[in-house]
Amino acid sequence: MAETDLIKLYSARILALAADIPHQGQLEAPQARVKxxxxxxxxxxxxxVSMREGRIAEFAQDVKACALGQSAAAVLGGAVIGRTPAEIHALRDALRAMLKSGGPVPDAPFDGYEVLEPARDYKNRHASILLAVEATAEACEEALAKAG
Incomplete structure (x- = not known):
């Protein structure tokens, strides 16, 4: 990876997102916790995750990742409250398609993932970028299963 590629990949916007991740920490009594x-x-x-009426009511995340993974978690955290499991699954699928097959940026309110479009070319970074949304999708499934 050339130095100019690294500079482009770790843009000021990515680093700003990584420094300010919403909903950091843990919930006291979550319905589901996924690592x-x-x-x-x-x-x-x-x-x-804790759900109410089929929507994410409470959310917390503990992120130990590179700047790309942190910025992806920040975009998720900024819009996750009030979302349905179906919206989170659609986001996961759209983000995966954006990274792996040149798909479009996920729709609003998750359009902030456009900052990570340059990471398409770095397959070794995809897993880190997908971690938070994959964990959230799984946590939603677990919370719904517990709610019965």
């Missing part, structure tokens, strides 16, 4: 780890890079994300 995901990328074996390739060692990034890890733990997500706590």
């Amino acid at each position: 995901k780890r990328s074996p390739l890079c060692g990034s890890a994300v733990t997500v706590d």
